[in-house]
Amino acid sequence: MSLQSRLIWSLGSAFLALWLSVAAMMYLHLDQQVSHxxxxxxxxxxxxxxxxxxxxxxxxxSRQSNPLLVHPDAEGVACQIRSASGxxxxxxxxxxxxxxxxxxxxxxTRKIGDQQWRLYTLEQNGTLITTAxxxxxxxxxxxxxxxxxxxPFTLALLGGLxxxxxxxxxxxxxxxxxxxxxxxxxxxNLDPVxxxxxxxELTPVVETLNGLFSxxxxxxxxEQRFANSAAxxxxxxxxxxxxxxxxxxxxxxxxxLLALTNAEKGVARLQSVTEQLLMLSRMERQGFTGGNxxxxxxxxxxxxEDLPQRERIQLPAPYPEAxxxxxxxxxxxxxxxxxxxxxxxxxxxxxxxxxxxxxxxxQRQMRVMVRDQGPDSNSAAGRAGPESHxxxxxxxxxxxxxxxxxxxxxxxxxxxxxxxxxxPLQVSxxxx
Amino acid sequence: MHVLLVEDDDLVASGLEAGLTLHHCTVDRVxxxxxxxxxxxxxxxxxxxxxxxxxxxxxxxxxxHWRQQGVATPVLILTARDAVPDRVRGLEAGADDYVLKxxxxxxxxxxxxxxxxxxxxxxxxxxxxxxxxxxxxFGQVFLHGNPVTLSRRELALLEKLINARGAVLSEDQLKxxxxxxxTSVESNALNVHIYHLRRKLYRYVVVTxxxxxxxxxxxxxxxxxxx
Numbered sequence: 001m002s003l004q005s006r007l008i009w010s011l012g013s014a015f016l017a018l019w020l021s022v023a024a025m026m027y028l029h030l031d032q033q034v035s036h037x038x039x040x041x042x043x044x045x046x047x048x049x050x051x052x053x054x055x056x057x058x059x060x061x062s063r064q065s066n067p068l069l070v071h072p073d074a075e076g077v078a079c080q081i082r083s084a085s086g087x088x089x090x091x092x093x094x095x096x097x098x099x100x101x102x103x104x105x106x107x108x109t110r111k112i113g114d115q116q117w118r119l120y121t122l123e124q125n126g127t128l129i130t131t132a133x134x135x136x137x138x139x140x141x142x143x144x145x146x147x148x149x150x151x152p153f154t155l156a157l158l159g160g161l162x163x164x165x166x167x168x169x170x171x172x173x174x175x176x177x178x179x180x181x182x183x184x185x186x187x188x189n190l191d192p193v194x195x196x197x198x199x200x201e202l203t204p205v206v207e208t209l210n211g212l213f214s215x216x217x218x219x220x221x222x223e224q225r226f227a228n229s230a231a232x233x234x235x236x237x238x239x240x241x242x243x244x245x246x247x248x249x250x251x252x253x254x255x256x257l258l259a260l261t262n263a264e265k266g267v268a269r270l271q272s273v274t275e276q277l278l279m280l281s282r283m284e285r286q287g288f289t290g291g292n293x294x295x296x297x298x299x300x301x302x303x304x305e306d307l308p309q310r311e312r313i314q315l316p317a318p319y320p321e322a323x324x325x326x327x328x329x330x331x332x333x334x335x336x337x338x339x340x341x342x343x344x345x346x347x348x349x350x351x352x353x354x355x356x357x358x359x360x361x362x363q364r365q366m367r368v369m370v371r372d373q374g375p376d377s378n379s380a381a382g383r384a385g386p387e388s389h390x391x392x393x394x395x396x397x398x399x400x401x402x403x404x405x406x407x408x409x410x411x412x413x414x415x416x417x418x419x420x421x422x423x424p425l426q427v428s429x430x431x432x
Numbered sequence: 433m434h435v436l437l438v439e440d441d442d443l444v445a446s447g448l449e450a451g452l453t454l455h456h457c458t459v460d461r462v463x464x465x466x467x468x469x470x471x472x473x474x475x476x477x478x479x480x481x482x483x484x485x486x487x488x489x490x491x492x493x494x495x496x497h498w499r500q501q502g503v504a505t506p507v508l509i510l511t512a513r514d515a516v517p518d519r520v521r522g523l524e525a526g527a528d529d530y531v532l533k534x535x536x537x538x539x540x541x542x543x544x545x546x547x548x549x550x551x552x553x554x555x556x557x558x559x560x561x562x563x564x565x566x567x568x569x570f571g572q573v574f575l576h577g578n579p580v581t582l583s584r585r586e587l588a589l590l591e592k593l594i595n596a597r598g599a600v601l602s603e604d605q606l607k608x609x610x611x612x613x614x615t616s617v618e619s620n621a622l623n624v625h626i627y628h629l630r631r632k633l634y635r636y637v638v639v640t641x642x643x644x645x646x647x648x649x650x651x652x653x654x655x656x657x658x659x
Contacts, residue, residue, distance in 0.1 A: 238534045240444045
């Protein structure tokens with residue numbers, strides 16, 4: 001059931017039940033009040049007749065053969081005056097002989113003939129005065145009053161339900177708009193949702209959705225960049241191998257040997273790329289575990305171990321004493337990839353600088369900087385950002401992102417790049 | 433055929449240089465977009481092989497810049513980027529062909545020849561100049577139906593003159609086509625190649641326009657006329 005139907009049904013039912021309860025209570029109260037009022041009228045009539053007789057007692061003394069007093073205008077009302085012996089002294093038209101059975105003072109209801117009557121008997125100075133209302137007249141009056149009450153009540157109830165339906169529908173329209181937008185979306189569409197006049201309650205939902213879309217788009221873009229990098233890293237050495245092998249098939253002697261040597265270099269590069277991909281796969285599968293952290297010195301030593309062209313790197317002296325909150329294996333992988341990348345893109349005699357220090361204020365991060373001097377010390381050519389580089393940097397990015405660190409690159413004055421690796425430090429050691 | 437190779441990877445570039453040289457091409461290689469801009473402004477080439485992922489920028493941006501500057505040299509993009517949007521972007525930026533790495537050397541050379549042929553306004557690979565027939569794709573030359581063996585430079589010189597369709601080419605233009613960025617060429621090297629062409633083909637195959645340069649001479653006399 002939709003939210004709109006659920007709201008209309010629940011609110012409508014509650015509304016209906018509330019109104020019907022109020023109507024029932026009003027009906028019962030009104031019925032009692034009408035009966036009470038009519039009874040009071042009967043009693044007042046009897047008292048009024050008793051007052052008249054008290055002032056003119058001759059009305060009863062001068063007895064007449066016909067005791068009929070008056071013809072009342074309204075049917076269903078009657079009055080009878082009797083002596084203590086039960087003799088009818090005076091009565092109105094419509095009175096019944098059976099009224100005389102009501103000898104006890106007070107109210108009573110009797111069936112006389114085929115009609116129900118409401119009687120009130122008053123005793124005064126030995127005479128019994130009975131006033132009577134026919135019940136059918138009283139019921140008709142009560143029904144008229146109820147009818148007058150029910151019609152506007154019903155109209156108000158129906159109107160209230162209609163207003164409720166309109167209100168719920170209007171109130172949920174932004175939600176319906178959001179649903180329509182999401183339903184019409186193609187899977188690849190990650191543009192932010194835009195709702196006109198979105199209510200305050202829906203704004204956090206829309207913001208959360210847009211945040212999610214943004215994160216998915218970033219992830220997809222990263223995946224795309226990674227796939228492009230991986231394709232480039234695989235295809236480039238493969239191209240080198242294939243081209244040199246094709247050349248080797250068509251030449252001989254020294255040239256053939258050179259082509260085969262170059263093809264072998266390509267194989268070594270391809271092997272390195274394959275190992276990087278396997279490492280990445282292992283890191284994803286094992287959930288970036290492998291220890292609680294390591295000293296910075298162990299990370300640097302591990303990254304430099306067996307690193308080609310290690311002599312080109314100027315090391316920090318002394319190593320900072322701090323404990324990283326990154327497992328040693330992963331910290332070493334990140335730094336080694338960064339160094340290999342810098343060595344590759346700054347070929348030539350130029351030195352690389354490796355710097356490591358904690359951030360000044362809170363000392364919650366270790367900043368490891370790798371500074372190179374560009375692709376060619378004789379060239380003034382600029383350098384592109386990390387998106388143009390290979391799989392190694394993708395691995396570095398993956399490691400630092402997983403542990404809340406960052407990889408920042410910027411051009412430096414020496415026409416090279418500064419690669420800054422920001423890694424979190426363990427809290428217990430930084431506080432001490 | 434004079435090829436400008438824009439490729440930052442040494443392994444791929446050395447393979448391409450060796451392979452294209454086997455197909456009688458003169459190859460000049462640059463590594464960055466900056467070097468490529470300088471090269472194209474300094475000397476003319478017949479075709480450019482352009483890698484997209486260069487250290488100092490994107491190859492498509494370089495191509496876009498060239499086309500905006502009016503550089504009409506055919507460009508073949510040679511890249512590892514296989515996504516359709518990348519191909520579309522490259523071709524829309526002005527590339528004449530798009531080849532994915534890795535590639536077949538023969539196919540790459542055939543595509544380069546096709547680009548140069550189209551740029552010269554020819555539909556077929558064989559060029560006939562009377563009884564002189566040149567097949568640049570195969571590096572073969574026939575005179576009166578008989579094959580003539582020419583060196584790579586001589587063939588490149590003949591191709592350059594044939595593609596000029598009788599127009600006069602300056603000495604610098606011819607040197608650019610033959611030697612590219614090779615600055616170690618001796619000053620009389622071009623004259624030596626012209627001398628060899630005249631000797632191996634016929635005397636007036638290259639006509640000297642004094643003070644201007646050289647142009648392709650009239651077709652050779654028919655073998656019947658010689659006899």
